[in-house]
Amino acid sequence: MEDAHIVRHFSDAVLAVVCDGMGGHDYGALAAHTACNAFTDFFEKGKTFPDVPSRLKAALFHANDAVGKKMAGLGAYGGCTLLAAYVTGGVMWWVSVGDSPLVVWRAGRLLRLNEDHSMRQVYEKMLVRNFGETGPLLTQAHALRSAVTGENIPLIDAPATPYLLLPGDRVLLASDGVDEVLFCRPQREDIRQALMRRGNQLAAELVEVCRMLNAPEADNVTVVSVDPGSRD
Numbered sequence: 001m002e003d004a005h006i007v008r009h010f011s012d013a014v015l016a017v018v019c020d021g022m023g024g025h026d027y028g029a030l031a032a033h034t035a036c037n038a039f040t041d042f043f044e045k046g047k048t049f050p051d052v053p054s055r056l057k058a059a060l061f062h063a064n065d066a067v068g069k070k071m072a073g074l075g076a077y078g079g080c081t082l083l084a085a086y087v088t089g090g091v092m093w094w095v096s097v098g099d100s101p102l103v104v105w106r107a108g109r110l111l112r113l114n115e116d117h118s119m120r121q122v123y124e125k126m127l128v129r130n131f132g133e134t135g136p137l138l139t140q141a142h143a144l145r146s147a148v149t150g151e152n153i154p155l156i157d158a159p160a161t162p163y164l165l166l167p168g169d170r171v172l173l174a175s176d177g178v179d180e181v182l183f184c185r186p187q188r189e190d191i192r193q194a195l196m197r198r199g200n201q202l203a204a205e206l207v208e209v210c211r212m213l214n215a216p217e218a219d220n221v222t223v224v225s226v227d228p229g230s231r232d
Contacts, residue, residue: 002020002021002028002029003019003032004035004080005173005222006036007226008040008043012088013087014086014087014226015087016171016173017036017039017082017084017173018083018222019036019081019082019148020100022080022081022144027078028079030070030078031067031070031071032080035148036063036082038063039059039060040059043055043056052093053160056086056095056158059095060082060148060153061153063148064151064153065150067079067149068151070150072150079150080148081097081098081176082096082098083100083114085171085226087165087171087226090164091164092162092163092165093162094158095158096117096156097147097153098146099118100173100174100175101116101176102172103171103172104165104169105171106166114157117144117157118143118144170227170228171225171227171228172226173223173224173226174221
């Protein structure tokens with residue numbers, strides 16, 4: 001599996017990280033696991049940073065360097081997306097590179113919070129303006145404009161201010177395979193509506209639905225669920 005994830009519990013906070021590999025199965029999986037471990041280890045030790053956003057971004061750059069060194073040592077190319085969320089005291093900070101979605105389940109609705117660094121939004125804007133064909137949107141939408149590869153990271157989503165979480169919210173970090181269910185298939189509205197009623201079972205149900213779809217884009221799916229009101 002090309003995905004990797006880690007959840008760390010602190011006395012008053014939770015850190016969750018999801019990475020989705022790219023560059024072929026073996027090297028993609030290696031990049032994802034390398035980035036996930038490097039990010040988490042650095043974040044846990046980086047307590048001297050003045051604020052959470054700078055700590056998250058420093059951990060990202062450390063993970064990027066770790067992936068670059070690992071691939072250089074193998075004479076190979078590989079990379080991954082990276083999504084990390086830090087939840088504490090009713091608020092959440094995040095850093096993300098790539099197209100792995102950060103979603104909040106709130107009162108039966110799903111809200112995507114982070115930016116999508118794939119080509120999907122670019123092609124969608126082209127289609128809205130009647131410029132271009134539908135082919136690229138369908139076949140190249142998952143191409144990434146930014147990734148963790150050891151090289152410069154062109155796009156990073158890391159808000160300077162925290163996102164306020166409400167009682168009953170549930171935070172989901174996922175790999176992009178869930179897009180097939182949540183964002184890319186209007187004909188799956190019945191599935192979306194059923195999922196949005198699930199609440200604390202949403203993560204497991206979402207993975208199962210993706211498996212049932214058996215779509216190429218949903219071949220590897222990871223969903224990490226964080227309940228801000230508990231330690232799960």
